[in-house]
Amino acid sequence: MNDFTYQNKTKIVFGKNSENQLPQLIKKYGSKILLVYGGESIKEIGLYDKVTAMLNENQIEYFELSGIVPNPRLRKVYEGIDICRQQNIEFILAVGGGSVIDTAKAVALGFSYEGDVWDFFENRNEPEACLPVGVVLTIPAAGSESSENLVITKEDGLLKRGYGSEKLRPQFAIMNPETTYSLPFYQTACGISDMLAHIMERYFTKTEHVDVSDRLCEGLMRAIISNAKLVKQDPENYDARAEIMWAGTLAHSGLIGMGREEDWGSHAIEHELSAIYDIAHGAGLSIIFPAWMKHVYRENEERFVQFAQRVMNVELPNSMVYETIMEGISRLECFYTSLGLPTRLSAVGIDSSHLEEMAKKANSCGNFKKLDASDIYKIYKLALD
Template sequence: MLNFTFKNQTEILFGKGQIKEAKSRLPQDAQVLLLYGGGSIKRNGVYDDVLTLLNGIQYEEFSGVEPNPTLETLMQAVELVRSKQLNFILAVGGGSVIDGAKFIAAAANFDGEPWDILAKGAAFTSALPIGAVLTLPATGSESNGNSVVTNKATAQKRAFGSDLVQPVFAVLDPVYTYSLPVKQVGNGVVDAFVHVIEQYLTYPVNAPLQDRFAEGILQTLISEGPKALATPQDYDVRANVMWAATMALNGLIGKGVPQDWATHMIGHELTALFGLDHAQTLAIVLPALMYAQREQKRQKLLQFGQRVFAINSGNADDVIDKTIKATQDFFEHMGVKTRLSDYNLGAADIDKLIANLERNGMTALGEHGDIDLAKARQILELAL
């Protein structure tokens, strides 16, 4: 097992009605930015609960954060924070809203061009505190310090991470997920699944506990994900999916093990250039990447297939083939298509994707740094 440090500062308030506990977690002098997306929270009752939470507290609302939050929109929120001298951000929504809150929190007092935080890794020394009310389990953003933002003007989707922007608390009420559209449920499960894979499907380093944690989350998503589609108001199912998605990327399962975020990095370019949903890009890239990297990942692919999908028949190559197919079939079962052609993309679009990877410095991806532009092209061609 590799050396690591681990600290998770986010207090999780999990369960029905737990938003009532959040008020005592707000600063006494809170001047709040209430941040949310397209307005679905006003139709499903979450907004009313949030207003009850904020009763007696000064706040300003900012809505319209996109599913892939854009620099252009978020900078409007930054200006609101600065002009009203707000000192706390309450993000109500899924990972995109929470990611957006993290950028706003970092940019509000940043002395420089805020995009440099993402594009150049510019350091910042302070950030506004954030609380989260989760309505879409998927990204794990509610209990980590990671954020991804899209710059529409330059067609770039970039990420940054810092403990300074990790939420201080997160409300996880499974009831808030009952009204999610089927597409978002499927996307969320796929997103969480791939988060686990990126920390698990590399090479062995004698970390059996981390492996079992990861396998348990994967098995939970495989079991409960389809149920969430079939019985959308089953509290226990929703609770299991919500907690699995949070555990997938709160930092725990990635400690002491190598990680491979190539699927995400290649997928980001599909969103930046063609506007695909994040989970759609992951479902396209991962099976092809598993095939292209099958020798480098051989031991863990066999372990994955045997332990998670119970694939034990055939020789090693048969097990790997069946494992890749089982992964692809699971994504399809969740309603997320797995081919570029499913999204009307073809061979001509691969050149654009490769050019953007090169422009963004994504030329040595994977746990071994061996996914160069040629290998990325191979992966995308396999995904056609």
């Protein structure tokens, strides 16, 4: 196990009617806020009216940045920064899922920075200060509600890039599983794929003697898989929704990666895919991750056997190493398929036109196996049909 330091400042407020605590949480940071959200979904479930009514009743002035879309765009970040500067905003409240939260974080990042906020995504600078951010989570997926990370797409050049800093962890995250009841199942499934990928990016490591975090990862993956089936059967199963919501937070809070080298090759490969084709991130990951596994498993066959046996319940003789690994990957693909997720690029209408371009843009990523453009191209090819 590697040495590590872990601290997560995000206060989690979890459960039914947890959003009622919002005013008292915000008032610690100011009374003039930017409210960031996506489209009509939070209005359709009554959450927008409930939140704005509480803000008005508690004399919290708010300005809005709406219309945030999946694979959030840099232009919206610029728009939010302008509003914050013009209105002397003191706090940013994100009501939504990962795209909304990441946009709020990027606005917070750029608020007091004199240069272009994109500088951070190009690793040209480090933030000295950020506006505080709070979250009302409505889509369990990205784990951005308590993580230090965010991902933004720059329209010019179709560049999808991530950035991380401890300064970007939200001050609080309100999490009421009831707000997820109305999510279309495909959106729920994409979120499940995303959180599984966050776990697997940490699970597939060459770091030795990490049994505690191995078991945490395995337990989370098994819990997600079993509760996904329950939610598919009954979208208003509170207990199953709660399990998935909490698992999504734990998957990307940083805790399960402590003491071990993480990979993140699959995410880098998928980012190029969704940057060009604008497919759902979770759908891209359900395509890319199995292909990545098939390409890299020889780097550490023992770990892939462990995954197959402990997570996917593969029971084959110990001598059948290759068969065990392939069966584990096959069962993962079958799980994705059972949720209505794609496992091949052809299933979402993507051909080989941009494979070389994407491979070059994602060049040099991953730690489990260092991937160059040639490796990445082979992974895209494995994912094609």
